[in-house]
Amino acid sequence: LYKAVRNKLKLWKLSENQINQIETSNKVIENFPVYATVSGTVAEKLVAQGETIKQGQPLLRIAQLNTVWGNFDVYENQINNFKKGQEVLVTTNAYANEQFKGNVDFIDPVLNTKTRTVTLRVVLNNKSNKFKPGMFVEGKVKGISSNNEKVVTIPTSAILWTGKRSVVYLKSNPNEPIFEMQEIILGNKVGDNYEILDGLNNGDEIVTNGTFTVDAAAQLQGKKSMMNKEGGKTTTGHEGHLGMKETASVNNENQSNKNERIKVSVDFQNQLKAVFNDYIHLKDALVKEDSKNVIKEAKKLVENLVKVDMKLLTASKAHTHWMTLEKEIKNATNSISKTSNIKEQRNHFKYVSSYITNAIEVFGINEKVYRQFCPMADNNKGAYWLSKEEKVVNPYFGKAMLTCGEVKQIIE
Structure with missing residues (x-):
């Protein structure tokens, strides 16, 4: 004891x-x-x-604070500029007029997928006890220039991807609520934001939420959009109908995919095809003007939409693009299921059509799809829809104008 x-x-x-x-x-x-x-x-x-x-x-x-570590975030395109043992000049706001020398001790071999950076560790002599844990420091390396200009960043939700192109909707006139499509060049992804290398300036106003809805509205009005890079109204051979305004004639030949295809797995394409099949059933219910069945088919579409496995999309760009599309398809389709008014259902359907068109163009479903257009839909503004066959069956008018419209594009 x-x-x-x-x-x-x-x-x-x-x-x-x-x-x-x-x-x-x-x-x-x-x-x-x-x-x-x-x-x-x-x-x-x-x-x-x-x-x-x-x-x-x-x-x-x-x-033990005789030596401390300074941890720095290094973007992936800068990694080649650093090596172990390299001298780094460190400054801090607490001692603005002083520089402290340190050496690179460790470079993290694993990239942070959220910030797209690696951690670089610098060992600093702290016998004078000037560095405090948690203090912010800035590091500079000889021979590597740094840009002190403000970096423009925007949220991921503001960006639309069409293959290699990235676009946003920019407020063209600060005194008017008018937004126009603007191509941009993206830099590094930092959290939920992207750096902008070209296309936007500090202080520009852009659409950050509901970007697909704005794009769909621009498309329906014949303005510059993801589907219509050049902009401009198109004629369809129905200009003689009552109430139609005169428009300039254009080439009506069928067009192939306007958005560049992102390569994805066959499994993902099959799941997307199931959503497209539900869309066709929804379209057919609108043709028959059966509002109760429209609600039923809209709910089925949402059920299959949420079953699409995003883990099948390994590429970051494909994953982000589908996340945005899925949200917009779901919101527009839910709006259809919440009303029994056939006119309101058809109004929401034009947005569902736009989003699903974009999804099929970008990801593909290994099936030929016909994109059709009626110039008299939506109060003569015109509206698109998708079909599995070339024959035109108009979901916006039903029996009243069943065959009004034509094929504007074939998506392979």
């Missing part, structure tokens, strides 16, 4: 001298000093006075 008590006191970090003093004093000692096994500064107190502690429980966190 005597040895067990002495060993327990040793586990509490008491020295032999302290234990001998306790033994020879023949008195109960309530307070005694506990010495750390290393010298340094108390960085954190882990227990409070009067608290019961267990064997092996840490009491304090001790930090």
